[in-house]
Amino acid sequence: MKRYPCSGCSLLCDDIIVKSDGLFIDEVIGACLKGKERFDQVSAQNRITSPMVRKNNELISVSWEEALAKTVEIIKNSSAPLLYGFSNITCEAQRAGM
Known part of the structure; x- marks a missing residue:
């Protein structure tokens, strides 16, 4: 315990x-x-255990490097990025996201 x-x-x-x-x-x-x-x-038996990216309207598993690169690309190309879900992450991750 x-x-x-x-x-x-x-x-x-x-x-x-x-x-x-x-x-x-x-x-x-x-x-x-x-x-x-x-x-x-x-x-949970049905939890997602690897990063996934939507390609051709379908979610596929990708490497962490590819997922991170895609995330960076999306945020850089956004005029006003919105980060959601901070209530479910650590304080360190919240700080890094800011």
Whole structure:
């Protein structure tokens, strides 16, 4: 069992206990429903495990380098880029995105 902060919402609760076998999460204690769902996503069978890019109206897996290059291209070509989803990332990632 280890304590982890929860990034399920902007409250960032810091008293969540997670039981894990080292690979998968077995139990989450002290999290609300939204927080528990966030932890459950880590072990979900249908989660996306590699970057994906839309080509010919279809999502295909690509390397991290290709995905990052595509992201940079999209942001550079935007007149007013909007970054969304910062409530679900670390403070360090939020700072880097600014």
